[in-house]
Amino acid sequence: MNHWAFVIAAYALVGAATAALILWSYLSMRGAEADADAAKRRR
Amino acid sequence: MHGYANPARFLKLARPATGWLLVSGIMLVLGGFYGGLFITPPDYLQGNTVRILYIHVPAAWLAMAGWASIAAASISQLVWRHPLAAVAGRAIAPAGALFAALCLATGSIWGRPAWGTWWEWDGRLTSMLILLFLYLGYIALASAERERGGDGRMAALFGLVGAVNLPIIHYSVLWWRTLHQGQSISITQGSSIAPELLWPLPLTMLGFTAIFAAVVLMRMRTELARQKLEARLRRSAAE
Numbered sequence: 001m002n003h004w005a006f007v008i009a010a011y012a013l014v015g016a017a018t019a020a021l022i023l024w025s026y027l028s029m030r031g032a033e034a035d036a037d038a039a040k041r042r043r
Numbered sequence: 044m045h046g047y048a049n050p051a052r053f054l055k056l057a058r059p060a061t062g063w064l065l066v067s068g069i070m071l072v073l074g075g076f077y078g079g080l081f082i083t084p085p086d087y088l089q090g091n092t093v094r095i096l097y098i099h100v101p102a103a104w105l106a107m108a109g110w111a112s113i114a115a116a117s118i119s120q121l122v123w124r125h126p127l128a129a130v131a132g133r134a135i136a137p138a139g140a141l142f143a144a145l146c147l148a149t150g151s152i153w154g155r156p157a158w159g160t161w162w163e164w165d166g167r168l169t170s171m172l173i174l175l176f177l178y179l180g181y182i183a184l185a186s187a188e189r190e191r192g193g194d195g196r197m198a199a200l201f202g203l204v205g206a207v208n209l210p211i212i213h214y215s216v217l218w219w220r221t222l223h224q225g226q227s228i229s230i231t232q233g234s235s236i237a238p239e240l241l242w243p244l245p246l247t248m249l250g251f252t253a254i255f256a257a258v259v260l261m262r263m264r265t266e267l268a269r270q271k272l273e274a275r276l277r278r279s280a281a282e
Contacts, residue, residue: 003091004091006152007092010148011094018254032266032269036268039276
């Protein structure tokens with residue numbers, strides 16, 4: 001049994017999921033803070 | 044803790060900390076990945092599958108530490124009415140759920156070549172699956188409470204009661220000796236893993252913890268910005 005296929009699958013899964021979590025959190029934060037700043041400027 | 048009860052004071056600290064934690068976390072994880080994949084030797088018994096250790100253990104640690112943090116935030120909310128505690132709980136839950144799912148998935152991928160099976164109803168695996176379901180329940184309850192304008196007290200109670208599962212996960216390998224191996228690293232007894240295999244683990248543990256903290260800060264900042272916007276819109280509508 002080739003163990004590397006299992007190792008690569010596990011690392012790819014963790015890398016992709018962590019990157020997606022970071023990206024989602026970052027984009028949500030940027031969007032929410034930009035909306036709050038825009039509303040503050042409009043007043 | 045109450046020094047940071049003021050969201051403005053919290054944000055003053057959180058803004059620079061987010062970037063530092065994220066960049067240092069990514070660098071540590073990449074260093075750990077490189078060491079774990081290309082430098083450490085294969086294990087004499089498990090071969091190259093032992094390399095899954097460097098991602099599986101941090102995922103398990105963060106899944107459990109995430110719920111412990113939710114329980115601490117719940118106490119802070121219920122006892123001291125800390126205004127950021129509910130925000131922190133809601134911010135931690137999705138990241139904790141993701142790492143609980145990753146712990147189960149990487150354990151399953153490791154289990155197939157090591158044990159000959161993807162899944163077994165073993166004490167450790169089952170209690171970790173229950174933790175994932177607890178996270179999903181917490182997310183659903185906290186979202187429903189927030190939409191109904193509640194103060195998040197039900198979610199806090201749920202977070203506190205769910206912490207009962209943490210010692211069960213920790214001691215499951217001692218109470219039910221089935222398929223999952225026993226504890227390899229202990230604060231009091233040290234490690235039974237060879238040092239040439241062990242050294243990338245602290246890098247990925249620290250790195251993923253820093254990334255987790257950065258994600259929690261980003262999600263807290265998101266929620267605080269949304270609360271600020273909602274309050275502003277309500278004030279504008281009232282004028």
